Amino acid sequence: MNPxxxxxxxxxQSPQASTLAHFYAKTFGMTCHxxxxxxxxxxxxxxxxxxEGHAGKLHYALFAIQNPAEWDAFKTQTSHLQPASLKAYPxxxxxxxxxxxxxxxxxxxxxxxxxxxxxxxxxxxxPSAAPPAAETQHFALRTQQIEAxxxxxxxxxxxxxxxxxxxxxxxxxxxxxxxxxxxxxxxLFGAPVTCFDHQSFETPSWEDLKNWADHMGHLRxxxxxxxGRHGPGNxxxxxxxxxxxxxAEISSEIEICSDKRxxxxxxxxxxxxxxxGKAIMRS
Ligand SMILES: [Fe+2]
Numbered sequence: 001m002n003p004x005x006x007x008x009x010x011x012x013q014s015p016q017a018s019t020l021a022h023f024y025a026k027t028f029g030m031t032c033h034x035x036x037x038x039x040x041x042x043x044x045x046x047x048x049x050x051x052e053g054h055a056g057k058l059h060y061a062l063f064a065i066q067n068p069a070e071w072d073a074f075k076t077q078t079s080h081l082q083p084a085s086l087k088a089y090p091x092x093x094x095x096x097x098x099x100x101x102x103x104x105x106x107x108x109x110x111x112x113x114x115x116x117x118x119x120x121x122x123x124x125x126x127p128s129a130a131p132p133a134a135e136t137q138h139f140a141l142r143t144q145q146i147e148a149x150x151x152x153x154x155x156x157x158x159x160x161x162x163x164x165x166x167x168x169x170x171x172x173x174x175x176x177x178x179x180x181x182x183x184x185x186x187x188l189f190g191a192p193v194t195c196f197d198h199q200s201f202e203t204p205s206w207e208d209l210k211n212w213a214d215h216m217g218h219l220r221x222x223x224x225x226x227x228g229r230h231g232p233g234n235x236x237x238x239x240x241x242x243x244x245x246x247x248a249e250i251s252s253e254i255e256i257c258s259d260k261r262x263x264x265x266x267x268x269x270x271x272x273x274x275x276x277g278k279a280i281m282r283s
Contacts, residue, residue, distance in 0.1 A: 001259045003158060004066040005074075005179040007136050008115060010199050011038075011060050011089070013053025014244050021050040023242050027221050028201060029131040038091060045135035046201050049091070055244040056195035058105050060089065060098060061139060061186075063179060064112035071111045077158050084108075093118040099157065102148040103194050105141060107157060131215040134250060137202035138184050142191035142282050146172050149188050153177050159186060162257060163232040163264035165272055173268040173283060176232045183233035183255040189282035197282070198239060198247035202254060206236060209252040213238055228274035231266055239280075247280075 014020040021039030025032035030043040039050040051059065065071045075097065084098035084106050093115060098108040110118075143149045150172065153159045159177035162184055167173055176184035182202070189197060203209050209227070216223055216238075225247070226238030235254040239247045266272040273279035 002160060002181045002257065003179050004070055005063045005109070005185070006066070006112075007061065007138060007179070007185055008064045009047040009049060009062045009136060010058060010139055011049040011051070011062070012196070012244075012246070013055070013057040013059055014050050015052070015055055016243060017050045017052050019243050021048070024048045024050070024248070027216070027219060027240065027242075028134070028248070029215070036090070040091075043130070045133065047136055048199070056246060058196050060086075060106040060108045062092070062096075062108045062110065062115075063185075064110055064115050066112050068111060074109060074158065078156070081156060091118070101141075101152045102145055103141065103143050105196075132203055132208040132211045134201035134203040134208070134212065137182065137200050137251065137254070138186065139199040140187035140189060140197035142189045142193055142195050142197050144191065144194050146175065146188055146190040150175050150177075153186055153188070160257075161263050162261070163266060165232070165266040165268050167268040174232075174266075178257060181256050181258075183235070183257055187232075191282040196246055198249050200237070200249035200251045202235075203250055203252045206252055209236055209238070209250055212250040216240060225278075225280050226274075228276045228279075231272040231275055232264060 021032050024041045030041040032041045041048040081099050084100045086092050086098045093110050096108050096110040098106050100106050154161050159179050162176045162178050165174035173190045176187050179185035221240050223238045224241050229236050233254050235251040237249050237251040239249045270279040
């Protein structure tokens with residue numbers, strides 16, 4: 001059965017936290033405020049936090065588990081893993097559970113109802129001329145140890161493997177895992193470097209994606225990849241680049257997967273990452 005966990009937020013590190021936060025707020029239509037050194041960028045369904053640190057690194061990714069029974073099962077499933085200390089992140093509910101992947105990216109999980117309590121903030125004015133709806137949906141990491149990462153996210157954390165990408169020798173080059181019925185919640189790319197790759201905001205329709213592209217054009221924010229259609233996930237997309245060099249994506253039409261969907265197999269080539277043309281290859 002597909003799990004029922006959804007990506008809620010990314011907390012990004014940055015050597016220029018204020019600049020990065022204001023970029024996300026402006027480009028992705030969120031309000032932005034600072035408290036105790038953390039920039040909170042939020043608008044309905046999407047959320048990015050930024051605080052000081054290294055470019056291209058996460059403080060954490062936060063997932064909400066929808067129901068208490070699944071939360072209890074998750075705690076049992078992960079009881080053999082070493083929990084990460086979350087003391088540095090007072091914005092998280094006390095019940096949050098974090099685990100570091102083999103690259104030391106921190107994945108945090110919380111029961112959805114507790115997160116709703118913890119993120120209650122005073123009403124904020126919506127950004128003027130708000131772009132269309134789009135929700136925090138997935139993110140991607142580059143890794144130099146993709147087999148260990150795949151094992152951690154599937155066997156360790158219980159994500160479901162949707163698709164794999166292999167080269168002609170059979171070596172794993174990328175994989176896509178899901179935490180709900182949408183094709184991927186986390187994408188892992190084999191690469192010569194270990195870093196954050198991108199986050200994606202899912203918008204309801206192709207028409208909305210077009211309006212997001214017009215929004216970027218109005219802001220003079222360059223689209224650096226796309227419009228295209230990914231093979232794995234079949235989502236139409238475009239990407240921009242933030243001031244730290246991270247990619248950020250608007251996506252739509254992502255594949256909805258049944259519980260019994262077999263794992264898809266893709267060849268390691270540009271066409272896999274963009275059925276319509278050029279791709280940003282990570283290796
Ligand atoms: Fe993506």
